Amino acid sequence: MRQKGTLGWLKHDLTHRGPTAWLLTVGLFAFYFILYYGGRTLAGVPVPDLFTPLAQLLHLPSKWTFYGLLYTLAVTLGGGYVIYKYRHNRYQVVRTSVVIFVQATLAFSVPWVLSIFEQPEYYFSYLWPLKIEYFYPSTILSMPLPFILFSLLGSLILVPLLGIFFGKRWYCSWVCGCGGLANTAGEPFRHLSNKSTRAWNFEKWSIHITLFLALVTTALVIASWGVxxxxxxxxERTASLRSLYGFVVVTLLSGIIGVALYPVGGTRVWCRYFCPMAAILGLVQKFGRYRIRVKDNMCISCGMCSTYCEMGIDVRAYAQRNQDFVRASCVGCGICAEVCPRGVLRLENRWRRDPQELSMDALLNESYRD
Structure with missing residues (x-):
């Protein structure tokens, strides 16, 4: 509901794709364009480097450390807002607190401290294929042995194993910095995700194509290193492919588009449509324990769950059918359960329900007469 007054109009305009939202999107595009290309000359036009002088002013090693500081502040301040907003919900408070902690430590402070001690700036919260260069021989072989083991075991064993037991939410909603920003600073825009069938069909193709490109690029870079x-x-061709992947996927999709479209496209454009890590975890999640439990005959079809699903899932359709479900795109943020006025939804980590339990439910609901 739109609040009265100038501030109420501004808030509504900003969070409902008004002119202010589009201006913010343009500003974010400009921010990331200057961040990535500042100091370079594109098509004969020099792009000003605005962030390196600011980093030097704050005695930071580089503009990327300065950006990491801004990113961490955004997650922390946005996280404070989310914790206050959902202070009655223990799951949201704990989850958001973990997101802030992981970003402030593993994704910012630890790499900075490592660089001070002349060690590689290793980001422990990012794993392959999201951090695709962590499987490139030229990168991984320059790291200390513990970092190499963490890269290999974390990506090949830890990620799928935890995905089986906890779904993709353990990473996408608790650890990953991309999801961390989406669920904190991006909270006011979560309802803007596209709920159409066309968007869902595009998602199924785009995210798996990106995963395929990540696998092919990694394999070719490893093969190129060997021969x-x-x-x-x-x-030479492999180097060109590596550069192209870095530009399109890492710079354009995850960086510029992924964040700049928050005010008009929702907070999970990158996570939903293009993230290769989300694609892997989504495939694992379909066969794992995680699912959303629906209480039978409780849904009143208000649609709040679908409206506030940041991944564009039509949660209401499952609730109306009394159908427990797991979708590959669900990141387990838990907001659907939070906004439901009747407590219809519950996030669970369990295998499919026991046949005896299902039979008892059928008896109690008298559905055996249908």
Missing amino acids: GENYPAFA
């Missing part, structure tokens, strides 16, 4: 000296043409 590059004997096949220089192959190594």
Whole structure:
């Protein structure tokens, strides 16, 4: 509901794709464009570097450390807002607190401290294929042994294992910095996610194509490292593919588009449509324990769950059918359960319900007569 007064209009305009929201989107695009290309010359036009002087003023190593500081502040301040907003919900308070802690430590402070001690700036909260360079031989072999083991075991064992037991929410809604920003600073825009069938169909293709590109790029870079000296043409083409992947996926989709579209496209454009880590965890989640439990015959079809689903899932359709469900795109943020006025939804980590339990439910509901 729109609140009265100038501030009420501004809030509504900003969170409902008004002119203010579009201006903010343009501003975010400009911010990221200058961040990535500041100090370069594009098409004969020099792009000013505004962030390096600010980093030097604050005695930070680089503009990327300065950006990390801004990012962490955004997650922390936005997280404070979310904790206050959902202070009655223990799950949201704990989850958001963990998000802030992980961002402030593993994604910012620890890499900074490592660089001070002349060690590689390793981001422990990011794993392959999200951090695709962590499987590139030229990168991984330059790291200390513990970092190498963490990269390999974390990506190949920890990620799928935890995905089986807890779904993708353990990473996408508790650890990952991309999801961390979406669920904190991006909270006011979560309802803007596209709920159409067309968006869902696009999502199914786009996210798995990105995963395929990540797998192919990684495999070719490893192969090029092994035979590059004997096949220089192959190594050159692989380097071009690596550069193209870095520009399109890492810079454009996850960086510029992923954040700049918050005010008009919702907070999970990158996570929903393009993130290769989300694609892997989504596939694992379909066969794991995580699911959303629906209480039978309780849904009043208000649609709040679907409206505030940041991944564009039509949660109401499942609730209306009394159908427990798991969707590959669900990140387990828990807001659907939070906004439901009747407590119809519950996030669970369990295998499919026991046949005896199902039979008892059928008896109590008298559905055996249908």
